[in-house]
Amino acid sequence: MERQDDRTTEQKKTHRWGVVATDKFMSGWGQASNGLSKCAWAVKDGLDINKVERWVDNRNEMKYVNVVDLNTYRPSRATAHFHIYVVNKDHPSLV
Numbered sequence: 001m002e003r004q005d006d007r008t009t010e011q012k013k014t015h016r017w018g019v020v021a022t023d024k025f026m027s028g029w030g031q032a033s034n035g036l037s038k039c040a041w042a043v044k045d046g047l048d049i050n051k052v053e054r055w056v057d058n059r060n061e062m063k064y065v066n067v068v069d070l071n072t073y074r075p076s077r078a079t080a081h082f083h084i085y086v087v088n089k090d091h092p093s094l095v
Contacts, residue, residue: 035080055093
């Protein structure tokens with residue numbers, strides 16, 4: 001599995017909780033040609049993770065949306081690519 005984590009070392013402490021989903025559009029080709037494409041939005045402590053979850057859930061290409069602890073979360077074996085994005089106060093789901 002290829003893993004891409006956009007968080008800095010410091011953000012891994014402040015952005016522990018995340019919203020994870022399977023990307024229907026990106027699964028099965030490109031970097032995920034051998035499986036699923038999963039993504040997560042790591043949310044900074046103190047921000048409204050429920051708003052981020054609703055934003056992800058409302059995206060047509062996202063399915064199986066869940067809030068997880070990114071320190072312990074492990075994508076399924078079927079995952080070929082896993083990308084973690086960073087959510088700060090200026091993220092579209094929060095403005």
